Amino acid sequence: MTGRRLSEGGLIDRARPVGFTWQGRSLSGYAGDSLASALLANGVRVVGRSFKYHRPRGIFAAGVEEPNAILDVTVGATHDPNARATLVELREGMAARAISGWPSVGVDVFQALDLLHRFIPAGFYYKTFMPGWERFEPAIRQMAGLGTARITPDPRRFETRHAEVDVLVVGGGAAGLAAARAAVASNVSVMLVDENPVGPLQWSGGVIDGMPAADWAEEAVKGVAVLSRATAFAYQDHNTVAVMERRADAAEGWAADRLWSVKARQVVLATGAIERPLVFPLNDRPGVMLASAVHRYLAQYGVLVGAEVVIVANNDTAYGTAAALLAAGAKVTIADVRPDPGPVAALVAGARIYPASTVIGTGGPFGIIYADIGPVDATRSDQLTARVPCDIVATSGGWTPSVHLFSQSGGKLRWDDGASAFLPGAGRQSQHVAGALAGANDLASCLMSGHEAGRNAAAALREAGKRAPRLTVPRAEAAPVATPLRPYWFVPIAGARQWLDFQNDVTVADVGLAAAENFQSVEHLKRYTTLGMATDQGKTSNVNGLAVMAGLTGRGIGEAGTTTFRPPYAPVSLGALAGQRHGSLYAPLRQLPAHAEHRALFAEMREYGGWERPAFYPQFREDPPRTIAREAAMVRTEAGLFDGSSLGKIEVQGPDAAAFLNLMYYNEVANLKPGRLRYVLLLRESGIVLDDGVVARLAEDRYLLSPSSSHTAGVLAMLEQWHQTEYPAMQVSFHDVTAAWATFAVCGPRVGDILAKVETDISLATLPHMGIASGTIMGVPGRIARVSFTGERSYELSVPAGYGPALWRHLLAQGAAPYGIESLSVLRAEKGYILIGTDTDGLTLPEDLGMSGPLRAKKVDFVGRRSLATPDALRADRRQFVGLLPDDPGFVPAVGTHAAMMVDGVRRSLGWITTSAHSPATGRSICLGMIEGGRARIGQSVSLFDRGRVSRATICSPVFHDAAGDKLHG
């Protein structure tokens, strides 16, 4: 027989059946079931195949420690390729599938690997696949197999929350509840998180303070903010704990996962303990389960996992499971490794107890049908005392405190021989440990230690001199005197296959091999055998594995030590980590003031340096190259309109503004007259060109800087840094006003006609090239600057951003044709104007761009000056900014194309193309590039290598259009 649902008992709602499917087969459970409990209630035994040997595996645990039941689960739009069935609440319409096994989980052809197990021990692939790993890897990954994520976008939205509390209690068991109760009594804010939908006291039974434990639990959390279904998975510095909440009531379209970042002044860790299995031959068969899990399925879900149960234990706690099973009508046999179980045996009248015994073998094809019981010192598998027919072997090897969060917080662990476990030692943060985590082993002592921890947490927050409120310690019936646990790590039968880590298929023999090959450090052991790796993180296997290694190497377990516990404690969905920042909210994009106007013109909007800007404005059935050519030609022959609002605008003011800026810029700016502009470069201390732009002097003590769009924040930060760290005495301030202004450039031969229809008190006739004036434009305050990035006569009109859309519409109505960034890029390339970051890189000095004049003229020091005099800066063969004309005028080589030439009998690359375009003004292709000693090579021919195609080009001046600048000044 396999598992079945009892007619009564458990916390499930029998009035609300829930339909779901397993491997496509329709099954039914109840509201309140976990997927695992529903599968067990339906008699499902094999839920997966083991990682390496493809052996059939069944549900082993009932909580986060489940190593086997990792399933592919779909509910509506929600898909989890690696869901732990024990943590998944059953939902109507849920579809669950195994993630391994081909053609099915029941019949898996790869099980043939199990026959070869002697040849594929731990680390075999390190030895076998060293050469050509890349050829084997895909097949190995396919066979090892975890779930497959879907490549379609996840339609759900996720959420992140921050919370701040006085006391955070992690764990909703007896200790956690007692701690929360004690802390909240001191009138501090308390949050309690627990990973289960219902706390363990709701189903475990017992009496506390004279009332049923479940009722006491509800009383205890009055005034406490309780997050259930919430796993604390990371404990970081400053008492910050990350919590993953799986919300049952998530709104439609929202993911169940919500990520909390909780900052607590005090943390109480009551994370409990996880039962660890006893290790015995063939202990991985479906039907081998943790004794505590067998109890929980019975008490919480009303599921009797088997009719005939063998319990193998080395401590008292499994007897509670035995008593519950007996009460539910199961036949129970107990193998106890201790010579005498002591008083606890009285709990299980009706069960056959084999003292000083363990399970020395199991049998059955897809699950257990019998267990062999033999003496603990058996060295051969035929030394059995009895062969007991059974469908479940429930195992209890003691308890492993969940020290993960404590260890993550920086706390040290210590090995306790009495508890046979690593317990929290010295902590590093404002924290308290309680309950089973601290080594408590019955209800009364858990309540006591929780109460103490809660009081201590509150006391740490209390003002000096203030008294704690009176609150009695919650009391529970004392457990019978316990017979001590007897450590027992594996059965000494040579050659028997005894599993330690079910998820990663690691056996006692694998640890033996690691020890023999001198991988004896626990960290080496982990990497060599994969013990305790992956999503399991050794929750049930860690201590057993360490004990085996310690025994083999003649060390104590404490001496062998443990590996580092790292977050996350349990797997976390990537969507929850991203939170709301996905889809349209992935990255904030700035929109231009006239955004709606550009959209109305069907502009193709693209992202440029964090701004959403028009690339070009295609007309009906016009392809991008044709659009760009049309727009560029319009600017040269008629008049164009460009939205330059994203250009940086930094106002600089103060008596020392001129002197300070002169210390910053490569060019002289102190002698600039008010009302005039200058094109400038800004360098790093290394002399590398950081940015270019225009500096305008508005008044004696006031400047307006225009860095390039994507460098504004960086330039502002640089100015602030130099002012604050090097020149704090200088009286100067900086205001970033980029967002406050809309700026439109009108340019081209007809610019005068257009601007004649713009009402302004600024005299355009007297405004010289590189001049700026303030006044009113269409009745609002504004500025006009005469400056050009196209080579055409050009005016930049700036008004407060809110008036931008109206001004744009007005200029458009006067006949100016809009052009986008891609078209501007062609226009500026025709004039040989550089674009920082496109034509320059992290090695470019001003001299490389042909701008050495300012260095010679400038008398005062400036940032980067000394770097321009280094031998490297003065090399004659530095790459220099030049133009290139392809011999084929119709061919536009790609940016990045290398230009090569025979030098000293060897053909080598001299540099590359940084900008290329079809130029409407010249009717042919043009390129800009950085070429070694380029200016001295003007007129020479080079070979271009563009994606396999070789062509020729001639090095030339970078100015292809109106070299004299007549149009600019005319």
Add this chain to the structure above:
Amino acid sequence: MADLALCTIAAQLGVTEADPFTVPETAQFLVSGDHGQAPNTVAEIAGGYACWLTPNRILAVTATEPAGFVSDVSHGRAMFVITLHADDLLAMGCSLPRGALAEGLCAQTLFAGLKALLYRRAGTLHIHVERQLTPHLRDWLRQAATAL
């Protein structure tokens, strides 16, 4: 995903905020100089109030243009005023500690991934962001509102 455009933040969050690129109703000025204001505070000034930005800079929200080195950034900074669910939104949008936003205090932090100035005034939460980022913040608020 529910259509974000259908969510009305005005109703759900009590948000008042002008369309991103219209003429603002509230005047805001960056003012540099020795202001004498305590860090992270909001102070009453002629015609309005001033938020501390740096040891020598404030943001004056006032109809009267202050004296000194002043830049009018009214058109550059959008102000959202939120009357409902302010605490929930703060918990979703930023990691500010409790108490950092008591009435009379202000904070500059990342809110919804944006550089923002936050403070409470007359029981409402005020959020200033760069006006060009207004569409992003509106989308974020719409999404947040559907989760409340």
